[in-house]
Amino acid sequence: MRQPAPTPAITATASFQSLQAHSASLRDVHLRQLFAADPARFSSMTVDAAGLLLDYSKNRVDATAMGLLMDLARERGVETQREAMFTGEKINLTEHRAVLHTALRAPRGTRLVVDGQDIDADVQDVLQRVKAFTDKVRNGSWLGYTGKPICDIVNIGIGGSDLGPKMACLALRSYANPGLEMHFVSNVDGHDMEATLSKVDPETTLFIVASKTFVTAETMLNANTARAWFLLEGEEKDLAQHFVAVSTNTQAIVDFGISPDNMFPFWDWVGGRYSVWSSIGLAVALSVGFEYFSDFLAGAHAMDQHFRQAPLEQNMPVVLAMVGFWNRQFLDCGSVSIAPYHQDLSRFAAYLQQLDMESNGKRVTKDGMPVDVPTGPVIWGDCGTNAQHAYFQLLHQGTDITPIDFIAALRATHDLPGHHDALLANCFAQSEAFMTGKTGDEVRLDLQAQGLPENEIEALVPHKTFPGNRPSNTILMDQLTPTTLGALIALYEHKTFVQGVLWNVNSFDQWGVELGKVLAKKIQAELTGEARPDHHDSSTNGLIALAKAAKAA
Ligand code: F6P
Numbered sequence: 001m002r003q004p005a006p007t008p009a010i011t012a013t014a015s016f017q018s019l020q021a022h023s024a025s026l027r028d029v030h031l032r033q034l035f036a037a038d039p040a041r042f043s044s045m046t047v048d049a050a051g052l053l054l055d056y057s058k059n060r061v062d063a064t065a066m067g068l069l070m071d072l073a074r075e076r077g078v079e080t081q082r083e084a085m086f087t088g089e090k091i092n093l094t095e096h097r098a099v100l101h102t103a104l105r106a107p108r109g110t111r112l113v114v115d116g117q118d119i120d121a122d123v124q125d126v127l128q129r130v131k132a133f134t135d136k137v138r139n140g141s142w143l144g145y146t147g148k149p150i151c152d153i154v155n156i157g158i159g160g161s162d163l164g165p166k167m168a169c170l171a172l173r174s175y176a177n178p179g180l181e182m183h184f185v186s187n188v189d190g191h192d193m194e195a196t197l198s199k200v201d202p203e204t205t206l207f208i209v210a211s212k213t214f215v216t217a218e219t220m221l222n223a224n225t226a227r228a229w230f231l232l233e234g235e236e237k238d239l240a241q242h243f244v245a246v247s248t249n250t251q252a253i254v255d256f257g258i259s260p261d262n263m264f265p266f267w268d269w270v271g272g273r274y275s276v277w278s279s280i281g282l283a284v285a286l287s288v289g290f291e292y293f294s295d296f297l298a299g300a301h302a303m304d305q306h307f308r309q310a311p312l313e314q315n316m317p318v319v320l321a322m323v324g325f326w327n328r329q330f331l332d333c334g335s336v337s338i339a340p341y342h343q344d345l346s347r348f349a350a351y352l353q354q355l356d357m358e359s360n361g362k363r364v365t366k367d368g369m370p371v372d373v374p375t376g377p378v379i380w381g382d383c384g385t386n387a388q389h390a391y392f393q394l395l396h397q398g399t400d401i402t403p404i405d406f407i408a409a410l411r412a413t414h415d416l417p418g419h420h421d422a423l424l425a426n427c428f429a430q431s432e433a434f435m436t437g438k439t440g441d442e443v444r445l446d447l448q449a450q451g452l453p454e455n456e457i458e459a460l461v462p463h464k465t466f467p468g469n470r471p472s473n474t475i476l477m478d479q480l481t482p483t484t485l486g487a488l489i490a491l492y493e494h495k496t497f498v499q500g501v502l503w504n505v506n507s508f509d510q511w512g513v514e515l516g517k518v519l520a521k522k523i524q525a526e527l528t529g530e531a532r533p534d535h536h537d538s539s540t541n542g543l544i545a546l547a548k549a550a551k552a553a
Contacts, residue, residue, distance in 0.1 A: 007365065010372065015071035029060070032469075050490075055476070059473070066313070082307070082498075093506055105298070144202075145234050145235075152201070154184075154207045155283040163273075163351045168281070168485060171344045185222050193225050202233040202234055206241075213247070245264070246265075301486075342409055360503065361376045385426045408427045408477075523544060526544055
């Protein structure tokens, strides 16, 4: 069989080389100058789609840079790769899988057959099961073993089987059923499970065991602990009313003792970090109800349609990806900070960490060759305004440049007076401050107006000067709703996809998490005494010895 020709290194492409030359010409241009030179910069550098607005004008790019970035996107095959994903080609090469999270949110009747599987029929079938089950729990007709309705839901899962549902339940708490308390246990650390079990009652608690593979060590241990805790009060026959499972692995669910009737399946073409749209979103559907869950899917679908159809220049995920690529490549930005100015998005940065870093934290191309440029940046962040009082100092005056994504809703979902204006004022003020900075002369004028002596002014000027010229995006929505949350997540999914195409990495595998898992199994056996201590390095040996001594004491 003829192998396809390897994709050329990104640095060998004509558009990359043009970009490199152009970036050098912009190196000493300040964002203030770019704004001064073009009064229409905001309107020409904003994109609207699926209920979101992206303002990327506060990035150190001009129209030429954007044009060249789009040339690069075309040269790297973003359009063909995008179509390959949507149509179910096996673009996850190392696992021989299609990548079809977009099919989970496509409207009923969207025909797609992959490897003989009628994707639409299967997706709709599971959605109907999710609807029937969540309706019953929410209307109180699903009863616990003593005949009481369910009032606590505990989702047991980790990674994509935790981060998505937890983030979305928090984000949509204004739409939630107040009668259902949502809990999430992910960590193998027993403190996590213990803290949750201490708050719930076995008679009225429903556990969702969420695991794509149903072999993840943390989730299996937590699920067994929850089962043992339940059996202190209930009996084996009662488990069916209190344990449901979400997985691709039916046999493992049955082996665990959960009835197949209580199983909500999904498929290997849904990556863990892209799975909140599948039955992994069961906790979300329980919390907000099936109607709002459907709106959540519809919001993501609207972004999918935009991503698939809009020309690259007006394509929000493409623009976000290309500006991010520019910052990573030409401004040497090793991290991106996510700053949602919305408390309900408090887990959004954590969610994006897995989405982006597990997808594009790669060092070899799909052809197995080292990538010749830096790939995925570190993603981190926290909500404004809290972040302002914690680490924004470094972002304003530190020596590294960290691009920031500001995310805000124009209207709040509460009606407390005064708060929302204060919140938005801070959000816009920060993006302005990062962009403009404050020159030494401006600092001098301020201090002179305060009447400070000249020698004190000169001593203070370097400390009070802000370089500015720090890139940021602002993403606005009218309100944080199930629909806009769906669109926002899909925006970042597609951004991640586009960057993966540029770097020619497989954004859909995660082999990097395996080595630690294997070593942990080995060390666990040494800690429990099932295996004799092996020859590790002196540090690992020393740490194991300390843990064994503490256990024996
Ligand atoms: O170890 C990483 C990972 O495979 C993630 O990609 C995934 O989201 C998480 O573990 C949980 O996996 P599972 O849903 O199979 O338990």
